Amino acid sequence: AQSVTQLDSQVPVFEEAPVELRCNYSSSVSVYLFWYVQYPNQGLQLLLKYLSGSTLVKGINGFEAEFNKSQTSFHLRKPSVHISDTAEYFCAVIAPGWETSGSRLTFGEGTQLTVNP
């Protein structure tokens, strides 16, 4: 079974500082990778996704992520955060076999990013 590990449950940073949220996945085959953001009392919103091609993926709100197959990682980065980036961030994968098992997202436990003034 596929699994996703988000290495930090909480990440506090100051406004305008850079941030990296770490995500590792377990798989011996190719997977498709996603980052979602969840603001308080809201559903999840897709930030970016990696399906194939360039390993550096750019998303919305200035976020980007780099797929590293050898390290099975997909870390999320932003060079300068804002107060409004405070939210829960989830890394997710879709595993091979989705054609018959449904395109199910397997999520990590989440990382709470708190941006302080």
Place this chain on the structure above:
Amino acid sequence: ETGVTQSPTHLIKTRGQQVTLRCSSQSGHNTVSWYQQALGQGPQFIFQYYREEENGRGNFPPRFSGLQFPNYSSELNVNALELDDSALYLCASSAQAGVTDTQYFGPGTRLTVL
């Protein structure tokens, strides 16, 4: 264009009761997925419906069941509620059931089982 909507927003039930949660998919989408998000955890896949047929199921017991209607809206039914069923239930719709089709999430239904 209307996004994914869910009803009700909040629900309180007692152990042993049954509950029905509803989801209206985004216009033009034929696929709906349901997830359970317990407090402090990531969402867990319950099942997916594609063109009114179940298209994959997660590790949930049979008392979790669903339906998708011809307009592609969907229901999640949970029988014999248990305390551990307390969670945020998220519905996501996508244009198709493929891996390249982004899943758009609704705001969720918060279920509390007493």
